Amino acid sequence: MLKPDRLDRFLPQVFPSGVKVSSFAKHCPHCKKLVKSPAMHGVALLVVDRVFILARAECPQCGNRFEVKCMFDDSKQVHPVLLPTLMVRWLMLWHARQLRRRGIPLKPLATVVDDEVDAVATQERVGLLLADSEVTKSPETVGSYLGLPIVAWIEYQGQRYNYDRAVPEEGQFRLSQYEALFDRRLIYRRSGH
Numbered sequence: 001m002l003k004p005d006r007l008d009r010f011l012p013q014v015f016p017s018g019v020k021v022s023s024f025a026k027h028c029p030h031c032k033k034l035v036k037s038p039a040m041h042g043v044a045l046l047v048v049d050r051v052f053i054l055a056r057a058e059c060p061q062c063g064n065r066f067e068v069k070c071m072f073d074d075s076k077q078v079h080p081v082l083l084p085t086l087m088v089r090w091l092m093l094w095h096a097r098q099l100r101r102r103g104i105p106l107k108p109l110a111t112v113v114d115d116e117v118d119a120v121a122t123q124e125r126v127g128l129l130l131a132d133s134e135v136t137k138s139p140e141t142v143g144s145y146l147g148l149p150i151v152a153w154i155e156y157q158g159q160r161y162n163y164d165r166a167v168p169e170e171g172q173f174r175l176s177q178y179e180a181l182f183d184r185r186l187i188y189r190r191s192g193h
């Protein structure tokens with residue numbers, strides 16, 4: 001599973017050295033303003049000791065669209081990747097397949113903690129994520145948290161989950177059997193439970 005998604009859903013990335021990268025941004029080549037990972041769509045993957053990023057960014061300031069093709073190491077220095085995009089994509093997919101074969105979960109960790117659905121175990125405090133691309137979101141919102149709207153419910157594999165509570169982005173929390181974490185900060189509870 002290496003599905004393109006909003007890039008911040010691939011964060012944080014944790015290097016084997018324990019260094020954790022929680023945010024990522026690039027300067028817009030047009031207006032030079034900083035474009036952050038929620039304005040990017042693509043994939044990020046840790047390959048050995050480097051995080052590779054392949055994404056499309058849309059600058060919220062000027063609307064300019066540009067490709068993000070880079071990698072960084074645990075010193076958090078960002079380097080351009082000079083290989084053709086198709087080759088980078090192929091290398092990432094190949095590596096993702098190797099990781100999956102070895103049972104290593106990839107981000108976004110799309111899962112629901114549930115009897116019927118395989119739970120992906122993760123050592124990270126971020127817990128379990130449900131990817132945007134896999135859920136149907138309610139058009140109705142019930143407020144906002146950290147500047148982002150809270151949708152009233154989400155639907156995943158035919159099951160409805162109602163908004164229950166918000167959690168601090170890097171905080172500790174527990175998910176019960178019928179709960180799902182969405183967008184790294186919102187917990188939804190299965191209807192009727």
Ligand SMILES: [Zn+2]
Pocket residue numbers: 028029030031032033059060061062063064
């Ligand atoms: Zn711009």
